Amino acid sequence: MNMTTVTKGLSKFVLRTSVALPLVLAPAVSVTVLEAAGVSAGFAQAEAQSEQKTRKVPAMRENVFKKLGKVQEAADAQNWPAALAALKEMEAGKDKYNGYETAQMYYFYGFVYYSMERYPQAITYYKKVLQQGAQNLPVALEVGTLLTVAQLYFVQEDYKQALNYLNQWFKVADNVTADSYALRAQAYHQVGNAKAAMADISKAISMYEQEGKTPKENWFQLQRYFYYEQNDYKNVAKVLEKLVKHYPKGEYYKQLAGMYGELKREDDMLHMMEAAYIAGALQKEKELLNMAYLFMGAEMPYKGAKVIDKGIKEKKIERTSKNLETLAQAYQMSQELQKSIPELEAAASMSDKGDIYSRLAGIYLDLDKNETAIDMGAKALKKGGIKRPDQLYIILGMANANLKKYDESLKNFKKALDDKRSEKFAKQWISFVEGEQEREKQLAM
Structure with missing residues (x-):
């Protein structure tokens, strides 16, 4: 299928x-922003010495550390205007700072703007951190800032720049x-x-x-x-x-x-x-009907019938003539004829053509319910639009013959002669019925 x-x-x-982009954004406040930035709260010189194993950077002097501490206090209180004011005051004397101290100041700028969700400004200042050069940046600060810039570009949906900084980060990161x-x-x-x-x-x-x-x-x-x-x-x-x-x-x-x-x-x-x-x-009608057809095609028609029946009851499958006919077909394939007939009759009553009534006539004939077969045949002819009327006339002829209504039966079979596909079969039945009719007359005498 x-x-x-x-x-x-x-x-x-x-x-x-x-x-969907899983982002780990710029550093959040944990113990202190200074620690997130790579500055030891014990003393700046100790941090600088710890980085000497991988990269020697200038030491942070105590007076600069104290100024960053004011920014830290404001950040802890999430008082971002005060943090920016402290940074601007600090920036006024930046000509006196070494590259490492300047990088830390810009890092705090970036963090504050990030915290205020002013991402373009945060990117600007984080990039200024990187502009201080590797000789002034601890490895951890450089690596972390590259990743932060990349992620912020993701937020800005500037994927080209995000990729640029990610690739730089890949070159220096060891994790x-x-x-x-x-x-x-x-x-x-x-x-x-x-x-x-x-x-x-x-x-x-x-x-x-x-x-x-x-x-x-x-x-x-x-x-x-x-x-x-x-x-x-x-x-x-x-x-x-x-x-x-x-x-x-x-x-x-x-x-x-x-x-x-x-x-x-x-x-x-x-x-x-x-x-x-x-x-x-x-949940959709087409999906449920496809499921039913798959079951029917796999020789599991009863499962298909249950899918359609449940779908109709739950109003997920529309109760149309075509859908009811398919349900009846699934029951027929399952040898559940008694369940098939009511669905087929409902389908026939809703159809604008007589074909389904014609099928019902054949079913009732097989069940030896000849009068009902004739009734269904009459309804089929009344609705019209039957694809094979010759077959219906054969059914009606057989049903009437079973009821010994020979004259009516012969009329049906003679109408079936009009279609060459049924001509041979109809002639055989005509000979049989005429013989039975003659035999009945002989017995009556």
């Missing part, structure tokens, strides 16, 4: 859900994690570099899986999107299998069923669609 209805919305769905690769993958995705984005998101997922951890849902979503854009349905299915396992949702069941359909894995498609149905993910 064609599963286009399941798969056609996949690309948009993936794109929509994959762009590149799976989350880092996932973040850069989304930046590459936003600037249209699908190849690099795919490499990074696959790396992130692989790192998590190697550690025995479950990759994040939106990582799988992004990876799935790229495979889908490449028409690589085999790998789309593999990613969806992981999503179904780790993040079981009806939407993933439906999408995986669609992929199995594309891969001609009909049994797997049926099982996954059934899982979606059980999970309550199939």
Whole structure:
């Protein structure tokens, strides 16, 4: 069965859900802003000495440390205007500061503006931190500021600049994690570099899986999107299998069923669609009818009938002549004739043509309910528009013959002679009925 209805919305769905950006923004106040900036509350000289193992930077003098302490007090109280005032007072004497002290001042500027959600200004000052040069920045401060600038550009939706600073951060950071690769993958995705984005998101997922951890849902979503854009349905299915396992949702069941359909894995498609149905993910009429057709095609018609019956009762499937006819057909295929007949009669009454009544006439004939068969045939003829009236006349002729209404029976069979497809069969019945009619006359004598 064609599963286009399941798969056609996949690309948009993936794109929509994959762009959520997990951000870890600029440092928040923890113990002190000074500590977040890399300045020891014990004394600035001690911090500078601790960094000498990796990079020698100028020491922070005590008078500068005290000025930053005033900023710290205002920041602790979240009094951002006071913090800015203290920084501006401090900036008036910046010509006397060494590169490291200037970098720390600008870092505080960036933090305060970030805290005020004035992100463009925060970016400006964090970039001034980096402009002081590596010789004036502890490694931790340089690395942290690069990442902060990148993330703030994400907030501004300037993905080109976000990627620029992320790549700089990758070169100097020694703690590149799976989350880092996932973040850069989304930046590459936003600037249209699908190849690099795919490499990074696959790396992130692989790192998590190697550690025995479950990759994040939106990582799988992004990876799935790229495979889908490449028409690589085999790998789309593999990613969806992981999503179904780790993040079981009806939407993933439906999408995986669609992929199995594309891969001609009909049994797997049926099982996954059934899982979606059980999970309550199939709510639209078309989805529910597709589920029923799949069951009927897989020789499980009773399951198909139950899907349609439940859908009609819950008003998710419209009670139309066509849908009732399909329900009746499913019951017939299940050998549930007594359940089929009421649905077929309801369908016949709603139809503007007589074909369903014609079918009912045949069913009642098989059940040896000849009078009801004749009644259904009459209704069929009254509605008209019958595709094979010759077959209906054969049924009516047989029903009348069973009731020994030979004259009426012969009229029916003679009308069936008008269609060459029924001519031979009708002639056989005419000979039989005429013989029975003659035999009855002989017995009467």
